[in-house]
Amino acid sequence: MKQKWMAIANPAAGSGKAKRKWPDVRKALDDAGIQYEWASTSAPGDGALIVQKAIGDGFSRIISIGGDGTHHEVVNGICKTQSDHHEVTMAIVPIGTGNDWARALGVPYDIPGAVNVIIGDNTISHSAGRIQFDDGRKEFFMNVAGMCMDAAVVQNVPASLIQKIGGLAYLLGGVKELISYVSPEATIHIDDHSTTGRYLTMHAGFGNYCGGGMQFLPHASTTSGSLAITTINARYKWKLLLSIHRLFTGTILSLNVANAYSASSLRVAHTGAQTVPIEADGEFLGFSPFEITSLPGAMLVCVP
Numbered sequence: 479m480k481q482k483w484m485a486i487a488n489p490a491a492g493s494g495k496a497k498r499k500w501p502d503v504r505k506a507l508d509d510a511g512i513q514y515e516w517a518s519t520s521a522p523g524d525g526a527l528i529v530q531k532a533i534g535d536g537f538s539r540i541i542s543i544g545g546d547g548t549h550h551e552v553v554n555g556i557c558k559t560q561s562d563h564h565e566v567t568m569a570i571v572p573i574g575t576g577n578d579w580a581r582a583l584g585v586p587y588d589i590p591g592a593v594n595v596i597i598g599d600n601t602i603s604h605s606a607g608r609i610q611f612d613d614g615r616k617e618f619f620m621n622v623a624g625m626c627m628d629a630a631v632v633q634n635v636p637a638s639l640i641q642k643i644g645g646l647a648y649l650l651g652g653v654k655e656l657i658s659y660v661s662p663e664a665t666i667h668i669d670d671h672s673t674t675g676r677y678l679t680m681h682a683g684f685g686n687y688c689g690g691g692m693q694f695l696p697h698a699s700t701t702s703g704s705l706a707i708t709t710i711n712a713r714y715k716w717k718l719l720l721s722i723h724r725l726f727t728g729t730i731l732s733l734n735v736a737n738a739y740s741a742s743s744l745r746v747a748h749t750g751a752q753t754v755p756i757e758a759d760g761e762f763l764g765f766s767p768f769e770i771t772s773l774p775g776a777m778l779v780c781v782p
């Protein structure tokens with residue numbers, strides 16, 4: 479395997495600010511003596527394709543330069559490759575809108591700080607999640623998958639609003655959806671436990687932060703191998719709205735509106751006409767039925 483890094487940059491990340499910072503990123507990498515090849519994405523899905531080709535060409539170290547959406551594509555490229563993705567090391571330079579995964583990992587938002595993490599060569603064995611849709615499609619994620627209202631926010635918030643006000647757009651979109659969202663009825667299977675109800679939100683993943691700093695999964699761990707899961711029943715809609723600040727303080731579980739679990743899998747199937755939407759890492763992916771499975775130690779990730 480090549481010791482040189484493959485650096486993959488998304489010019490659209492952070493509402494376009496990523497491309498303006500490319501010279502600073504390349505200078506920081508050069509000054510640190512990091513050997514790398516540079517590739518940029520030009521369309522959605524490019525990141526995964528570039529990674530798959532890079533791994534096929536012998537690269538085992540990938541730098542993702544952008545936001546959570548960029549990192550999501552890179553992780554999909556790693557997990558979908560035919561070679562052993564457990565041998566791949568991933569590092570990030572966070573230049574996005576929310577940068578929730580960087581926050582969970584403790585990677586600095588400034589370019590020199592992020593590059594220092596890369597040269598520090600300290601890694602963790604990071605879990606990934608696999609979303610298997612019943613139509614056969616597979617998607618992977620590294621941070622958080624959100625369902626029901628959360629996915630509706632990602633699906634409906636205008637890109638123009640995100641460009642104007644950044645991560646605040648998701649908070650405003652969340653409040654709007656919280657008021658108007660009609661919760662679907664679904665049966666969920668968490669390992670060998672199953673229950674049916676109307677769910678306002680469901681989250682599953684490995685990082686503590688999503689949606690620009692909200693903490694639906696304060697009990698999550700990037701390294702435990704378990705899938706942290708939180709469900710909130712539709713009857714708690716107004717209680718959640720009046721206590722939305724708890725999502726930013728990590729105390730939502732103490733409010734007794736959420737059920738928290740740690741498991742290896744979560745299956746979601748709608749029981750009525752209304753399907754359950756799902757997003758992961760801020761990318762809208764589709765609708766139920768689907769199953770989310772934890773993949774312990776899916777890749778090595780650079781951390782401080």
